[in-house]
Amino acid sequence: MPETNNQQVRLASRPSGWVTPDNFEFTVEPVGEPAQGQVLVRNLLMSVDPYMRGRMNDVRSYVPPFRLGEVLQASVVGQVVASEYDGYAEGDYVTGMLGWENYSICDGRQLRKLTPGSEPLSWHLGILGMPGMTAYVGLMKIAEAKPGETVFVSAASGAVGSVVGQLAKLHGCRVVGSAGSDEKVALLKQEFGYDAGLNYKKSESLVRDIKSLCPKGIDVGFENVGGDIFEAVLWSMRDFGRIALCGMISNYNDAEPQPGPRGMMLIVGRRLTIRGFIVRDHPAECQEYVTKAAAWVKEGKLRYHETVAEGLENAPKAFIDMLKGGNVGKQIVKLADA
Numbered sequence: 557m558p559e560t561n562n563q564q565v566r567l568a569s570r571p572s573g574w575v576t577p578d579n580f581e582f583t584v585e586p587v588g589e590p591a592q593g594q595v596l597v598r599n600l601l602m603s604v605d606p607y608m609r610g611r612m613n614d615v616r617s618y619v620p621p622f623r624l625g626e627v628l629q630a631s632v633v634g635q636v637v638a639s640e641y642d643g644y645a646e647g648d649y650v651t652g653m654l655g656w657e658n659y660s661i662c663d664g665r666q667l668r669k670l671t672p673g674s675e676p677l678s679w680h681l682g683i684l685g686m687p688g689m690t691a692y693v694g695l696m697k698i699a700e701a702k703p704g705e706t707v708f709v710s711a712a713s714g715a716v717g718s719v720v721g722q723l724a725k726l727h728g729c730r731v732v733g734s735a736g737s738d739e740k741v742a743l744l745k746q747e748f749g750y751d752a753g754l755n756y757k758k759s760e761s762l763v764r765d766i767k768s769l770c771p772k773g774i775d776v777g778f779e780n781v782g783g784d785i786f787e788a789v790l791w792s793m794r795d796f797g798r799i800a801l802c803g804m805i806s807n808y809n810d811a812e813p814q815p816g817p818r819g820m821m822l823i824v825g826r827r828l829t830i831r832g833f834i835v836r837d838h839p840a841e842c843q844e845y846v847t848k849a850a851a852w853v854k855e856g857k858l859r860y861h862e863t864v865a866e867g868l869e870n871a872p873k874a875f876i877d878m879l880k881g882g883n884v885g886k887q888i889v890k891l892a893d894a
Contacts, residue, residue, distance in 0.1 A: 563584055563868055565580055571612055577873070590641075591640060595650070595663075597667070598634055599634040603630050603632070603889075604887050605715075606805045607803070628656040631681050633650070633680055634651075635648070635650070637659070641663075649894075650669055652666045678888050682885070683849060684850065687715035687719060692848075693841045694833060696841070697838060701724055701776045706731075706775050706776070706794075708792070709734070710734050710786070711734070713733070715885055717733060717780055718860075732751060732753065734756045735753060762785060773793065777797065778802060781805055782804030783804070787818055797828050798828070798830075800831060801831065862887070867889075
């Protein structure tokens with residue numbers, strides 16, 4: 557065992573409004589040894605994602621809330637240190653829902669073995685992981701995008717949005733996205749193939765600007781933000797348009813619930829379909845995506861960006877910065893070298 561102490565990050569208090577560093581607590585515990593059926597994993601890379609903000613609240617949701625005083629959870633890529641579970645051996649690379657910590661002990665059934673290739677291990681938390689799967693499921697199954705249609709994506713430079721735009725272009729769609737800076741908008745068009753982009757922070761009228769960028773209307777909306785952008789998109793939706801509701805990050809830190817979007821009668825008059833989804837409900841499509849994406853990445857048809865924070869001590873800051881839009885692409889925390 558190279559180390560005997562395990563640094564961890566726990567939920568110290570539930571946020572009221574925006575998350576702050578005071579909501580986190582660092583502790584150190586012994587590493588421990590796996591029991592029968594368990595695996596000890598040295599965590600190498602960790603994902604921080606918007607959905608985690610909801611788990612910090614003590615409310616019922618599709619995933620249980622984090623408990624006060626317990627180690628936070630995240631998608632992690634790691635390496636097996638010791639195994640008491642058939643199928644895993646020392647040195648194997650694995651991914652699973654583990655802790656914000658340097659070492660995790662878990663049931664072997666919680667893990668999936670990775671076969672390292674030419675791609676970086678971090679990609680299994682991003683373009684070849686949950687964000688990429690989410691983009692594919694939302695665009696292709698929930699919204700049923702068709703060639704020739706116009707797709708609008710909010711938070712278009714983020715981990716999910718950057719993949720949605722590229723998948724839509726591969727599928728023969730016209731793609732427009734919103735982001736929070738001129739630099740991000742430029743990246744949408746230069747790197748991710750978007751036909752047009754909008755810096756929503758500079759917009760004096762989101763309704764007018766979205767209509768200008770989508771003069772024939774929007775067939776498919778991929779919603780990651782909610783709030784004013786969601787409302788503005790409704791006014792540009794074409795008859796029988798479809799909206800995939802992936803997230804509502806603009807509301808995650810609200811201390812009180814905000815009023816819903818105005819113009820809801822448009823949903824009736826234009827016969828819109830608006831559907832929320834959770835990616836884990838669609839395992840077949842997730843596997844389908846991973847197979848296709850591996851080939852697309854190799855062929856240069858899918859590009860990928862990530863923002864990397866170094867060290868577990870910087871995980872809370874990386875999480876808070878991500879919620880404020882400070883990342884481009886997937887936000888990763890590097891915990892150790894492979």
